Amino acid sequence: xxxxxxxxxxxxxxxxxxxxxxxxxxxxxxxxxxxxxxxxxxxxxxxxxxxxxxxxxxxxxxxxxxxxxxxxxxxxxxxxxxxxxxxxxxxxxxxxxxxxxxxxxxxxxxxxxxxxxxxxxxxxxxxxxxxxxxxxxxxxxxxxxxxxxxxxxxxxxxxx
Numbered sequence: 137x138x139x140x141x142x143x144x145x146x147x148x149x150x151x152x153x154x155x156x157x158x159x160x161x162x163x164x165x166x167x168x169x170x171x172x173x174x175x176x177x178x179x180x181x182x183x184x185x186x187x188x189x190x191x192x193x194x195x196x197x198x199x200x201x202x203x204x205x206x207x208x209x210x211x212x213x214x215x216x217x218x219x220x221x222x223x224x225x226x227x228x229x230x231x232x233x234x235x236x237x238x239x240x241x242x243x244x245x246x247x248x249x250x251x252x253x254x255x256x257x258x259x260x261x262x263x264x265x266x267x268x269x270x271x272x273x274x275x276x277x278x279x280x281x282x283x284x285x286x287x288x289x290x291x292x293x294x295x296x
Contacts, residue, residue: 152164156279157279167286180296186288190285190288190289201274214253219246222242225241226239239276247260
C-alpha cells in the first residue's frame with residue numbers, strides 16, 4: 137500500500153473517530169470500513185488479524201450498547217461545544233498517554249470546560265456528573281473501542 141493510500145485510510149479513520157462524537161453518524165462503522173479497506177489492500181497476516189480483532193471488538197461494543205444509557209445530550213446542561221471538546225481531547229489523550237489517556241482526556245476536558253464556563257469547582261463537578269450520566273458513558277465506551285482499533289491499526293502499519 138502506498139503512502140498516499142495509507143494517509144487516506146488514516147484520514148477516514150480520523151473521520152470515523154470524530155463521527156463517534158456526533159449523534160447519528162456511524163463513526164464505528166467508518167473506522168471499521170477503513171480498516172477493511174486497508175486489510176483488503178495489504179493482504180498480510182497482520183492486516184487480517186487487525187481486521188478480525190477490530191470486527192470482534194466493535195461487534196462486542198454493539199452488543200453491549202443496550203446495557204448503557206442512551207445518549208441524551210439535552211439532559212445535561214453542558215453546551216455541545218463542551219462535549220465535542222471532551223471527545224477531541226479523548227482522541228488526543230489516547231495517543232499522548234496510550235490507552236488510559238483517552239478516558240483522562242475526555243473527562244478532564246469536560247471538567248475543564250465546565251470549570252471555565254461555570255466558574256467554580258463544585259459546579260463543574262456536578263456538571264461533569266450530569267454529562268457523564270447523560271452522554272458520557274456511551275460516548276466514552278464507543279470512542280474507547282474505536283481508539284483501540286485505531287491504535288492497533290497504527291501499530292500494525294508502523295511495524296510493517
